[in-house]
Amino acid sequence: xxxxxxxxxxxxxxxxxxxxxxxxxxxxxxxxxxxxxxxxxxxxxxxxxxxxxxxxxxxxxxxxxxxxxxxxxxxxxxxxxxxxxxxxxxxxxxxxxxxxxxxxxxxxxxxxxxxxxxxxxxxxxxxxxxxxxxxxxxxxxxxxxxxxxxxxxxxxxxxxxxxxxxxxxxxxxxxxxxxxxxxxxxxxxxxxxxxxxxxxxxxxxxxxxxxxxxxxxxx
Numbered sequence: 001x002x003x004x005x006x007x008x009x010x011x012x013x014x015x016x017x018x019x020x021x022x023x024x025x026x027x028x029x030x031x032x033x034x035x036x037x038x039x040x041x042x043x044x045x046x047x048x049x050x051x052x053x054x055x056x057x058x059x060x061x062x063x064x065x066x067x068x069x070x071x072x073x074x075x076x077x078x079x080x081x082x083x084x085x086x087x088x089x090x091x092x093x094x095x096x097x098x099x100x101x102x103x104x105x106x107x108x109x110x111x112x113x114x115x116x117x118x119x120x121x122x123x124x125x126x127x128x129x130x131x132x133x134x135x136x137x138x139x140x141x142x143x144x145x146x147x148x149x150x151x152x153x154x155x156x157x158x159x160x161x162x163x164x165x166x167x168x169x170x171x172x173x174x175x176x177x178x179x180x181x182x183x184x185x186x187x188x189x190x191x192x193x194x195x196x197x198x199x200x201x202x203x204x205x206x207x208x209x210x211x212x213x214x215x216x217x218x219x
Contacts (some may be wrong), residue, residue: 007047007057011064014039018068026076027133030126033076036068040119062100069122070096077125077147080132081140088144091151096121099154112172112213113160116153120160120202124150127196134192153203159213160206171212175205 017036021029043061047053074092081089096118106114113120128146132138153160161172183198 004050004052004054006050007043007052008060010039010043010046011057011060014043014064015067018064018072021068021072022075026079026129029072029076030129033068033072033122033126036064036072037119037123040064040068058104062104065100065118066093066097069118073122073125073129076129077143080129081143085140085144089147091148092121092125095151095154102155112209113162115156115158116150116160116203116206117162118154120199121150121154123195124199124203127193127199130192131196134190136193150203158206159210160202161209171209175202175209178205 014036017032017039021032021036024032040061043057047057070093074089077092078086078089099115099118102115125147128136128143161175163172163176179198179201182201183194186197187194
């Protein structure tokens with residue numbers, strides 16, 4: 001019984017990190033969400049290792065995701081947008097919740113996602129927030145436009161590669177390597193832009209990945 005509860009404990013720590021990020025300044029909140037992301041990676045890995053996967057764990061994981069990777073990033077980004085326009089960030093948890101519900105009902109491919117996963121969009125939002133804290137200047141309108149576009153990616157039919165495909169899909173390893181390389185190159189210029197650069201590369205390459213899958217399916 002204790003063994004089967006370990007993944008849920010890790011998932012609960014993700015929820016805790018997401019909630020605590022709402023109570024602190026953005027810099028600390030970003031760190032807490034990133035820590036929550038680590039718990040999100042390991043809860044599934046531990047569940048598989050212990051053979052403790054369950055429907056309960058799946059549902060709890062989605063609840064954690066909507067807190068840590070939708071509500072929390074939306075709150076942080078709202079701090080950089082003037083009133084009353086900052087309320088428009090509500091689109092992040094709304095479409096993020098729709099994406100998670102769709103995932104729970106329909107499932108996904110073994111090695112790619114249909115639509116942008118909420119953890120991935122959260123990392124993009126955090127990359128933007130880190131850049132804003134460290135001198136990036138963009139208008140509220142442009143920031144809200146980015147938020148709308150990324151939120152629509154969450155519920156889009158675009159195929160987006162995932163780490164699950166490293167051993168199953170020949171393009172995934174190359175594309176993930178390019179994302180990491182992009183982040184590393186950006187870090188030489190300014191480490192505060194590394195996450196944003198890596199995530200922008202991810203989004204761009206996902207369009208290429210979607211086209212590759214579509215063309216292969218027609219072949």
